Amino acid sequence: MTQTVLITGCSSGIGLAAARGLRQAGFRVLATARQPADVAALAAEGFAAHRLDLTDEASIEAAARWALSQSQGQLWGLVNNGAYGQPGALEDLPTDALRRQFETNFFGWHHLTRQLLPAMLANGQGRIVQVGSVLGLVAMRFRGAYNSSKFALEGYTDTLRLELRGSGVHVSLIEPGPIETRFRVHALAAFRQAIDLDHSRHAKEYRQTLQRLGRAEGSPSGPFTLPAEACLPPLRHALQAKRPRRRYQVTRPAKWFYYLRRLLPTAWLDALLARSA
Numbered sequence: 001m002t003q004t005v006l007i008t009g010c011s012s013g014i015g016l017a018a019a020r021g022l023r024q025a026g027f028r029v030l031a032t033a034r035q036p037a038d039v040a041a042l043a044a045e046g047f048a049a050h051r052l053d054l055t056d057e058a059s060i061e062a063a064a065r066w067a068l069s070q071s072q073g074q075l076w077g078l079v080n081n082g083a084y085g086q087p088g089a090l091e092d093l094p095t096d097a098l099r100r101q102f103e104t105n106f107f108g109w110h111h112l113t114r115q116l117l118p119a120m121l122a123n124g125q126g127r128i129v130q131v132g133s134v135l136g137l138v139a140m141r142f143r144g145a146y147n148s149s150k151f152a153l154e155g156y157t158d159t160l161r162l163e164l165r166g167s168g169v170h171v172s173l174i175e176p177g178p179i180e181t182r183f184r185v186h187a188l189a190a191f192r193q194a195i196d197l198d199h200s201r202h203a204k205e206y207r208q209t210l211q212r213l214g215r216a217e218g219s220p221s222g223p224f225t226l227p228a229e230a231c232l233p234p235l236r237h238a239l240q241a242k243r244p245r246r247r248y249q250v251t252r253p254a255k256w257f258y259y260l261r262r263l264l265p266t267a268w269l270d271a272l273l274a275r276s277a
Helices: 013-024 036-044 057-070 095-123 144-163 183-194 203-213 228-240 252-263 266-274
Strands: 004-007 028-033 048-051 077-080 126-131 169-176 247-250
Touching: 004 013, 004 057, 013 028, 013 228, 028 036, 028 057, 036 048, 048 057, 057 095, 077 095, 095 126, 095 144, 095 169, 095 183, 126 144, 126 228, 144 169, 169 228, 169 252, 183 203, 228 247, 247 252, 252 266
Parallel strands: 004 028, 004 077, 028 048, 077 126, 126 169, 169 247
Antiparallel strands: none
């Protein structure tokens, strides 16, 4: 029987690579995106596609009903991936901007999971895969909103895994480091919407941030940046293995920081992270 997987955030990056890779691996993929144009593009590629706005509970509930209908109530996997990054120092960040970050990166995931989990529990099997970040392991300056949402996801996922122990529903967390996606494009838009650059004591550093975020898509990235397809092997393992791992680090920086945060004194780790861009 073909297993059906719902993926959020399939317009580009990890979500789109996951949709294509899992379909090639034999899964039936239900691909979702927020913008109607992206949904249409996914449908043109032959995916079963549906709009899903993680900031809108009605949209989430409609997409969940569609997914359960498409899978005849036998949905095997949920890949929570849709997210964006809100740059800016915490002191400059309006509270509404922080709320928006959590609505997309955390609360929307929770609401979708709650819509689909009862069917998985009734079936006695299923997989929930959360796409986190190395910034859920360590914090970096000017990424406080995103750091906070991904740190929250770590605790949420650990709790969910414990609560589902013995149910047949397994929960895994993928923790990517630098991945080549359209993340910079969305982060730049979020920065311009929320941050008053000219009245911040961080204005000089913000201009450097804007220069970095404004680099053209496809321009050279850091030496440790990997394509979005690097997340496919752990994702397939999380969905297919009899005993999926609880955590999967992707890219060297994610693997390094996974251990460094346990080995280094906090002051040493702070000094290292403070020098990071």
